[in-house]
Amino acid sequence: MPVNVNQIPTIQEFEEYLELWRKFFVLDDVMYQKILSDLSLDVDPSKAYSYLIRFLELWGVRRAAVNISPIELSSRILELKAKLASMDKSILEIDLDQMSDEIKEIFEKISNIKNVGPTSASKILHLLRPQLFMMWDMDIAKTYRVKPSPTGYLEFLKRCQLILRSIIREYQDIGIKDPEQYLIKKFGKPLTKLFDEYNWLKTRKWLRRRITELLSI
Secondary structure: OOOOHHHOOOHHHHHHHHHHHHHHOHHHHHHHHHHHHHOOOOOOHHHHHHHHHHHHHHOOOHHHHOOOOHHHHHHHHHHHHHHHHHOOOOOOOOOOOOOHHHHHHHHHHHHOOOOOHHHHHHHHHHHHOOOOOOOOOHHHHHHOOOOOOHHHHHHHHHHHHHHHHHHHHHHHHOOOOOHHHHHHHHHOOOHHHHHHHHHHHHOOHHHHHHHHHHHHO
């Protein structure tokens, strides 16, 4: 299914959402940056809990996350380490069709861990390979009209890739030679995380209303 043109933001709209996030989610960013700076694919049970499970607890899936076994999670990541290590390309560069089987397998094996599921799996994979994997939740999946499954997640990545490439082209059209680095330098986070912030705020109309109220004070 092709991307709906209404899902492609202008660069002005995109950056407006990123500025909202930067203003109101300061503490979230501190935790996120700490995890990215410290975490590698060598995840032992201690790191599985302190970085991955704690991240899930504080980012909207606490009820399930508190019951995830850090031993099982770290063991599964170790099992998938070689495949994850081979996925060192950004979402803009990777051939998702060529890597489709590997991506679906990794997503399925992470999401099948007891109490993980599709939302938490995307967050775990993003923290392990932030240049490639996008986070999602059920509201975002519904907006993109994909099912919360390995195949649905692959389709979600493909649609995000198309939209991000369109955004990048728009930046290039106004003379920015390396839009990805421009955005990373300006906002201090991977492109996948920036697009997740856009997706997350875009699907939370109630939150945008609250933020608008705060900005008007």
